[in-house]
Amino acid sequence: MMEYVNLGRTGVKVSRICLGAWGFGNEAEWMINKEQARPIIKRAMDLGVNFFDTADSYSQGLSEEILGEILSPYRSDVILATKVGLSFGHGPNSEGLSRSRIQKQLAGSLSRLRTQYIDLFQMHRWDYSVPIEEILSAMTDSIKMGKVTYLGVSSMYAWQLSHMIDTAASKGFESPVSIQPRYNLIYREEEREMIPLCRELGLGIIPYSPLARGFLTGKYKINSNPDRPRYRSDKTLQSHYSSEVDHEIVETVLELSKEKGVEPSQISLAWLYNKPWITSPIIGVTKVGHVDKAVEALDVKLGSDDIKRLEEGYTPHPVFWQQELNSNIPDWFHNQG
Numbered sequence: 001m002m003e004y005v006n007l008g009r010t011g012v013k014v015s016r017i018c019l020g021a022w023g024f025g026n027e028a029e030w031m032i033n034k035e036q037a038r039p040i041i042k043r044a045m046d047l048g049v050n051f052f053d054t055a056d057s058y059s060q061g062l063s064e065e066i067l068g069e070i071l072s073p074y075r076s077d078v079i080l081a082t083k084v085g086l087s088f089g090h091g092p093n094s095e096g097l098s099r100s101r102i103q104k105q106l107a108g109s110l111s112r113l114r115t116q117y118i119d120l121f122q123m124h125r126w127d128y129s130v131p132i133e134e135i136l137s138a139m140t141d142s143i144k145m146g147k148v149t150y151l152g153v154s155s156m157y158a159w160q161l162s163h164m165i166d167t168a169a170s171k172g173f174e175s176p177v178s179i180q181p182r183y184n185l186i187y188r189e190e191e192r193e194m195i196p197l198c199r200e201l202g203l204g205i206i207p208y209s210p211l212a213r214g215f216l217t218g219k220y221k222i223n224s225n226p227d228r229p230r231y232r233s234d235k236t237l238q239s240h241y242s243s244e245v246d247h248e249i250v251e252t253v254l255e256l257s258k259e260k261g262v263e264p265s266q267i268s269l270a271w272l273y274n275k276p277w278i279t280s281p282i283i284g285v286t287k288v289g290h291v292d293k294a295v296e297a298l299d300v301k302l303g304s305d306d307i308k309r310l311e312e313g314y315t316p317h318p319v320f321w322q323q324e325l326n327s328n329i330p331d332w333f334h335n336q337g
Contacts, residue, residue: 002047008178009177010177010204017044017294018049018052018053019283019291020282021053021054022054025059040287043288047291048295051079054081055082068114075114079119080113084101084106084121085154088105103138106121118149120177123151150177154179154181158193183208183209183272186246186250187209189319205279207281216264267302271310
């Protein structure tokens with residue numbers, strides 16, 4: 001049965017599962033089209049999912065178009081989240097968070113999503129080239145005009161989030177209510193600073209890649225190059241989740257899944273649901289069955305010994321997301337010790 005929680009300190013109730021729409025589009029061979037996405041979204045709503053996440057950059061707006069068309073009859077019943085910041089289009093102003101670009105991309109997202117307002121408008125990455133005051137001012141204006149309800153952010157450093165919130169407080173700007181970080185059994189770097197900060201400030205945490213791009217399902221074996229569409233086209237999957245330690249964690253997931261009679265993906269999701277500070281993991285799905293398994297995982301019980309087994313083999317990882325917006329990272333930042 002679906003559970004609902006507040007999005008951070010707001011009064012908005014969101015489902016414990018957020019349906020991610022990155023897989024709706026045409027950027028890669030494993031992605032799905034509108035007609036394939038329709039039964040997935042219907043099943044998710046039938047099971048109580050009311051929270052949906054996308055971004056303008058996903059398949060250059062096609063993901064938003066698909067989500068917008070399918071959800072338009074149910075707009076008042078769902079919480080729509082999208083993001084701005086990554087590359088969209090061509091030219092020197094095709095990425096980033098200048099006031100001009102935020103306004104332009106927001107207008108485009110509203111049109112593609114077929115809505116008059118976006119519930120959660122998120123900074124897709126930190127923009128080193130734009131003063132934070134300019135970004136927050138543009139976001140605040142969007143909220144005042146009724147085009148956006150809440151501001152959110154995605155992967156960044158804890159000092160950046162803290163600086164943003166301090167600036168918002170001192171300048172009278174709107175402040176973020178949630179963050180969307182990469183967080184899963186294989187990548188837990190956010191536990192060092194970001195998660196404690198968010199818990200202190202009361203921000204909602206809606207982690208993406210909860211199954212490490214499918215790696216935590218156990219279908220990718222060590223020293224193998226599987227002939228799968230996702231593996232062939234997803235360079236991040238190949239480079240970020242492949243160490244011997246990562247595979248050892250997956251083996252623990254597989255062992256525990258057999259003991260409890262559930263899918264490996266459900267063990268990985270149950271680990272996240274067990275964390276009281278997690279609002280809603282963003283589940284990327286391309287099949288109806290993926291939705292059912294994610295909802296069923298809400299009922300998978302993990303004891304303290306189970307969690308200890310899953311966590312004890314973890315080793316530190318590089319900060320992955322920093323590599324995803326290199327054009328906005330100045331040389332002086334790369335050259336820090």
